[in-house]
Amino acid sequence: MKLEEVLELLKAALSGVECLIGEESGIPTVRVHPENLLEAAKKLKESGFDHVKSVTGLDYPDEGEIEVVYHVSSYTKPELTKVIVALKARVKRDSPKLTSLYGIWPSSAYLESETYDLMGVEFEGNPKQRRLLLPEDYEGIPPLRKDFKIPVEGVDAVE
Amino acid sequence: MELPKRVVHHIEALLTGAKYLVAKPRMTVMYPEEAQILPEGYRGMPKFNREKCRSCSLCARICPANAIKMYTVEVEGEKKKKYPGINYNRCIFCGFCVDICPAGALEFTDIHDYASYSLEDLVFKPDRFAEGPPPRPFKPKLVKPMLDEEVGLKYVPG
Amino acid sequence: MSERTIELYIGPQHPGSGHMRFDITLDGDIIVKAEPSIGYVHRSVEKIAETKTYIQIAPLVERPSLADTVNPNLGYILALEKLLGIEAPPRAQYLRTLAAEANRIHSHFYGIGILGIMLGSSTAFMWAFADREIMIELLQMLTGARITYSYVIPGGVRRDLPVGFKEAAEKALRYLERRLKDYEKLFFENPVTVARLKGVGVLKKEDAIALGIVGPNLRASGVHYDVRRIEPYAAYDDLDFEVVVKKEGDSYARLMARVEEIKQSMRIIRQVLEKIPDGPILHEKYYKMIPPKTRKQIEETGRLKFPAAFATLKPPKGEALSRVEGARGEFLYYVVSDGSPRPYRFRMVSPSFRNVWLFAHLLPGHRLADIPAIYGSIDYFPPCADR
C-alpha cells in the first residue's frame, strides 16, 4: 500500500477524532492530544490495527514535553501488515500521565511498563505497570530522560 | 492405533542412541592442548605497527568499547606523537579499528587467548601493542577444522 | 493469597530459569498465577546508544542477543541506511541474507538445545550445541569472528565470500540434513518429548495476535506473518522459501516450526550460493572514499577497509523505522536523528521482550513441571528481552 493510500485510510478511520494525520520521515503518523489518545486508538483498532509493536518515549527537555509513540500494525489484514503507523501523543514532562491502551491493545502492556520504568511516563489502568527492568527499589531520574547523564570518554588516554 | 506407533518411536529412539554409542564422531577440540588453526582474516587480537601509524586516531574514535586510547609518546628526534594503545579488558573484537586504519598500521593476528594475573596487565600501551599479543606459554598441537559431510566437523592435524 | 496456595520464586538463581525470575502461585501442582520478573541483565542499550556514534551502535545491538547476532545487526543497519538514504549493492544484499540465514539455523539449534535440556534430554542439548558449531564455523570463515560478527555495515557488508566457502557450506548443509533425521528419531518424535510438549501451552490465534507475539511462536499459532515476506529486505524478494505456519499453537508446534524453519533456511542458503551476483559489496558512495591503493588491496583479499567517514557518520535530521525477522522474531528499530553524530533516541524492541507476555498468559493452568517445557518452547532469551 502506498503512503498516500495509508493516509487516506487513516483519515477515513479517524474521522471524528481530533488529530493530525501526516507523514513524518516516510512514516504515516497520527498526532493526538493525550485526551483523545484512547479514542484514536479505538478507531485504529476497529480499522484493523490489532497490535502494538513498540511504545517509545522521547524526551524533549527544551520543550518540557515527552512524546510517547505507539507503533501499531496488523497481523490479520493482509494490506495493513505492511504498514506501521506511529500514534504520537505529547505529555508534560513534569507530570507525564497517559491513559493506558492496555484495554484496546493488550500487547502494549509490557511495552508501556517499560516506558514507565525507563522514561517515567505513567499509564493509568495498565495492570503490568511496575519496575520492570530497573531494580524494584530504584529511585531517581528515569534513565532514558535526557538529564540522566552517563559519562562519555574521550579519545586520549588519561594517564 | 496410537500404542504401536509409540512403541516404534521408543525403539527408534533407543536404536539411534545405540548407534551413536558405537559410532565414531566426536566434536571436541582438546583445548588448550590442541588449538584450532584459524581461517585467514580471523579477527584476533590486533597488532600495532608503529612505522606505518599516522596518528590519525581514527581507531580510537571508532572503537565502540573505548578500548583504544591515544597515548602521547616521546619519539627521538621528533616532536611528541600520539600512538594507540589497547585495553583488552574492554576490547570486544569487532575489528573496526583494523578495518578503518587508513595506513594499515593495525592488523589482525590469529591469537585470541591471553590470560594475565592482573587487570593492569591487560592494558597494552603503544610499546606492548606494537609487540603484538604475547605468544602462548606452551605450544599446542594445531588442528584444522574441516567441514565434513559425515561427521560435521573434522579436526585434521596440520 | 489463600491458605491453599504457595508462592514459589523460580530464579534468578535456578537451573531452569535463566537470568530472570518467575513469581509463581501454585495450587497443589497447578499454577494459578505467573508473572515474569525480568531485568536481571538489563544494560540499557537504548541509553548507551545515545552516547555512541552511529557505527559504534552496530556491535552494541548484537550483544543482547548472542545466539542471533546478524539479524539485530542487520535491522539496525537498515534503519541507519534509511536515515542516510542509501542502499547496499545486490551482492552485499545476498551476503547479508546468507549470514542472516546461517545465523538463524545457529540460533534455532540453540533454542532446540535449550528446550532439550529443560526437558531433561541432555543429548538433545549437546547435539544441538555441537551442530550449532557447524554454522559458527561457516560464519567464522565468512566474517572472521565466532559469535558477534558485526558483519553488516552501512552500505554493504564487511567481507566477500572466501575461497572454498560454497563447497564447505554444501558439505555442512548435507551433514545437517542427515543429522536432522537423527534428531527426529531421538528427540522430536521421542514419545516422552511428545508427551511433554503436545497440548501444553496452547496459544490461540486470537491471543497471539492480541498479545503481539512475534516470530516462530506467532506462526506456530496459525498467523501467516513473516517480515521476510511482508516487507522484504536484503535479498529475500528474489528467493524462494516457505513461511512455516502451524495451526496447533502448542509447545510441540513451536518446536517443530523451528525445525521446519531450519530446513527453509538451508534452502535459502543454497539459493543464495547459487544465485549470488557479482559486484561490489559496498555502496559506491563509500567505496569511492577509500583510497585507490587500499581499494586494490580490498579486491585482492575480499576484506573491506572502512572509509574514514564511517567514524563520523552524520545522518540528516529525521526518523527511521526498520524491522527484520530475527530467529526469535521481529526486531524493530526506531532511530531518531537530530543531525548530530549520535542518535537523539534509539529504540530497539527485541522479539523476546514482546514474547514476555507468554509467561503470564500461558503458564496459569499448567503444572509446575510445564514451566521448563513452555519456557524452552518459546525460545525466550533473557538478555535479548532485557537489552
Place this chain on the structure above:
Amino acid sequence: MQVSEIISWLINLLFYKPEVFCPIFYPGLVTILALLIFIIWLERKIAAKVQLRYGPLYVTRKAGGILQLLADLLRYMFQEPIIPKTVDKIAFIAGPVLLFATAYVPAALLPATAEFTGLRSELSLLAVLALLTLAPIFDIIIGWGSNNKFSLIGSMREGYIVMSYEIPMFLSTLAIAMVYGSLNIVEIVEMQSRCWGILLNPIAAATFLLVALISTARFPFEIAEAETEIVMGPYTEYSGILYGLLMGASYVKFYVLSMLFALLFLGGWHPSITWLEKIHPAAPGLVVFIKALIIMVFGIFLRAVYPRFRVDQAIRVGWHLLFMLSMLSIAYSLAVIWLVG
C-alpha cells in the same frame, strides 16, 4: 601359634562365613562401593559418547578417566557439609544416612550362590521387598526436614511416585513367585536352571524392569529431582558427604533391583560355572553380578536417550500401564501354572 590362629579364625569369619561375607563383600558393601564408582563413571561415559563428547578424562587419562569418580568421592568426603540454619537438624543429618542404609540393607540379604547366602529363609524374597520399600520414606523425610519449597515439592513427587510403582512391583514379583511356588530366592533360582523366569512370565519381567527404572529415578522417570524444574528436589539443600550418600543411594537401590531382576528372571547363577567355586564359594555368584550389570548399563544408557516425564504422566504410567501389566502378569502366571502345572 595364637596369632596365626586368630588370623585364620578372622579370615574364616570374614571370607567363608556367608552371614558375614555377604553383607560386607559380595553382594554387600564393598561390591556396592566399587560398583558405584564404576557405574557413575560409565553413565557419564555413555552419555558423553552418545553426545559426541569425551566425558571424564583427565583423572587417569590412559584408563579413560576411570578414577574420576574416586576423585569426586574424595571431594565429597572432605567438602564441608553445609547445614542451613532453618532445617530440622535431626532429619537433615539422619535422613541421608538412613536412606543409604535402607537402600543397602536388602543387598546384604541377597544370596551369592545356592549354598552361600547371608539369609536363609523361606521368605527371603518378601524380606528384600519389604526392606526396599523403606527407602522412599527417608526421601520424604529429608524433603520435609530441608524446609525448602523445592525440596518439599520434590519429596511430594517422590511420595506420589512411590504410590504408583509399589503395587506393580509387589504384584510382578508375586507373579513370578507364584510360577515357582516359592518365596525363597534361592529356591526360585534353583528352579530356573531349566527355564528362566523371563521366558515363563515376560510380562512380569517387563513390569519389574520398568518399576526398577521408576523407583530409582532413572530417565525418563527422573522426576523427584528434576533439575530444571525444582533444582534438585529433596536434595536441594545438601552438600558434601551427605549429598554423596543421597546420590549414591539411588544407584545402590538400582543395583539391588537389578540383582533381584537377575535372580528372579534371568536365571540367577545359572548356567553355573562350577570351577569358580575352587577360588571362593561365592565366586559363581559373579554370573548374577554380570547379568545385573547388563541391566544397569541399559538403565544408565536411557539417560542419553530420554527427556523426563511429568509427574502426572509417570503416575499414569504407574497406574494405567504398570498396574494393568502387573495384574496381567498374575493372570499369565495362573495360566502358566494351570497349563504346565
